[in-house]
Amino acid sequence: MAQLSYRDAVARGIAQEMRRDERVVVVGEDIAGAGGVFKTTVGLLDEFGPKRVLDTPISEQAILGAAMGAAMTGLRPVAEIMFSDFFAVCWDIVVNQIAKTRYMTDGQVSLPLVIKTGNGGGLRFGAQHSQSIENWAMAVPGLKVVTPSTAEDVVGLMAAAIRDEDPVIFCEHKGLYASKGEVPDGEIVDSLGTAKIRRPGRDATILALGMMVPRALAAAEDLATRGIDAEVIDVRSLVPLDTRTILGSVARTGRLFTVEENPQLLGWGAEIASIVADEAFWDLDGPVQRITTPHIPLPSADSLEDLVMPSAESVASTVEKALQS
Amino acid sequence: MSVPAALAPFLPGGRPAAPPGGRRPRHVHSPRVRRLASDRGVSLDRIAGTGPLGRVTVADVGRAATTAESPSAAVAIESRKLRTSVAEVEVTRLARTTDLLASVVESAVQALRAVSGAATAASRPVLRVHAPDGPHREVVNAHDLSVSGLRRTLDDASAVPAHEGEPSGATLAVHDLRGTGLLFDLPVLAGGELVALSVGDAVDRPAVVALPDGGRGIGMGTFVHLALTVDEHAAGTDAAVLLTQVRQRLEAHDRRAS
Incomplete structure (x- = not known):
């Protein structure tokens, strides 16, 4: 057991799988010699050499086209899209090629590849480098979508993503790269499609993802001082989704809140609210409430970015108000 | 921080917390309360709610049901048909x-x-x-x-x-x-x-x-x-x-x- 940063956990997870399986390769901009713009691939070039750790030109389409071809011909690539905002310039290859190949070949060709990406805001990177794009990706049949919130989960979910036979969008929250957590020694392999209850509670269920998880936990601790015992669930995997854990929690608490780092319109919480309305309506003791960003791009200014992102305070006050009305 | 009023609906938690039309709960009986009352055979009309704005809570239904269920209500089924x-x-x-x-x-x-x-x-x-x-x-x-x-x-x-x-x-x-x-x-x-x-x-x-x-x-x-x-x-x-x-x-x- 050792303290590891979230960013170092990314490299550890990839290295664990590269040692196990020589078909695993890494491609992306500045991921080899520079160890990644966010330093999430440090040490991989030294250990595995330039044939398995490849720098690419600044072309997202080229990165993912190469990764797709590699996956089709027997490798298990991990490709990096440096900022998740840049998926917007390569959606055709993700949505129309990568996501559909297994379906369109009647299962004859699978694409075991991982697209890892720096996702999310809070770092003053402005409107074009701060978005959370899970809800873009989860709308596409054929893609799996995970977002870990702890260093241990980064290692285990990265291993699970690399071992999966289908394309996985692996969202690393940029605002968590510097955070540290205890990570057990030895091989760690987690399961896609599993949520974790980070804090059990009786009065309300709070779902959160990525950097919203620590904020939801802080909100729950604050609420506890005011007599409200909130359960916090780290959703971790949007596709597949762990409905068993979520519905089980709602059945216990009767109240559901989602904390989302995306605009409310068609955010991931909307899908969960829909499932809960269908399958847990009679468990609900009040409306499902979603705490999201406003329907605007994320601002650059510190004060404005802090204002629009869900905070521990806004989560706590929303939950408290809802339970009192 | 002061925020222009026009921006308020677009901020997190900025949706109106109270329903329009004054201090009445948006729903008097939640689905959970209605289901529980139905299961326990309790009429919701007869329960004075102790929750926020007079809402009937799960605990209210539980108390009402416990009061209503006297021991004589239990019927022993001797024969089967x-x-x-x-x-x-x-x-x-x-x-x-x-x-x-x-x-x-x-x-x-x-x-x-x-x-x-x-x-x-x-x-x-x-x-x-x-x-x-x-x-x-x-x-x-x-x-x-x-x-x-x-x-x-x-x-x-x-x-x-x-x-x-x-x-x-x-x-x-x-x-x-x-x-x-x-x-x-x-x-x-x-x-x-x-x-x-x-x-x-x-x-x-x-x-x-x-x-x-x-x-x-x-x-x-x-x-x-x-x-x-x-x-x-x-x-x-x-x-x-x-x-x-x-x-x-x-x-x-x-x-x-x-």
Whole structure:
């Protein structure tokens, strides 16, 4: 057991799988010699050499086209899209090629590849480098979508993503790269499609993802001082989704809140609210409430970015108000 | 930080917290409270809510139910009156989906709730599904689940199976005979079961069917037999009435299936 940063956990997870399986390769901009713009691939070039750790030109389409071809011909690539905002310039290859190949070949060709990406805001990177794009990706049949919130989960979910036979969008929250957590020694392999209850509670269920998880936990601790015992669930995997854990929690608490780092319109919480309305309506003791960003791009200014992102305070006050009305 | 009022609705938590029209709760009784009151046989009109803005809370319903349930309300069932009815139900569309068993189970659970009195064990039946080969499964919250929720629960390989021979708290048993070639059996009530329902193999055969133009003709249909045994004393209903409800609900599911 050792303290590891979230960013170092990314490299550890990839290295664990590269040692196990020589078909695993890494491609992306500045991921080899520079160890990644966010330093999430440090040490991989030294250990595995330039044939398995490849720098690419600044072309997202080229990165993912190469990764797709590699996956089709027997490798298990991990490709990096440096900022998740840049998926917007390569959606055709993700949505129309990568996501559909297994379906369109009647299962004859699978694409075991991982697209890892720096996702999310809070770092003053402005409107074009701060978005959370899970809800873009989860709308596409054929893609799996995970977002870990702890260093241990980064290692285990990265291993699970690399071992999966289908394309996985692996969202690393940029605002968590510097955070540290205890990570057990030895091989760690987690399961896609599993949520974790980070804090059990009786009065309300709070779902959160990525950097919203620590904020939801802080909100729950604050609420506890005011007599409200909130359960916090780290959703971790949007596709597949762990409905068993979520519905089980709602059945216990009767109240559901989602904390989302995306605009409310068609955010991931909307899908969960829909499932809960269908399958847990009679468990609900009040409306499902979603705490999201406003329907605007994320601002650059510190004060404005802090204002629009869900905070521990806004989560706590929303939950408290809802339970009192 | 001061924020222009016009921006407020676009900020997190910035939606109006109070419903328009003054301090009245948006909903007096939540779904959870309504379900609990129905299950415990409590009239919500007679409960003074202690929650925010006078809302009736889950705890209020619990207190009201405890007060209402005097010891004399318990009726000892000495004798049993068992009866079995059998029906054939068309499931042409459902049989092509993965929802057939879940639809039968949902129909049985909701029919039992509908025909039995509130505050009876039948209004919150514990479900036990007996599969021909697979594990037996118990579901305690079947009355809360939709067809898709039941399918998910019954399909879930990680669910803890109930073992044969274990004492069962089930009030509703469903015997899944699909795949055995049997049309139905006459299910026997075990333990505390009030109702047992067998679902036979789905059979394709020519039948009189409704045509798209509204007329009738001969076509291929898929049918299952349902055999239902009920303890009519304990369940407070008779087999024919209950099975008719199950059949009607299942036919409605079939019409909606595609």
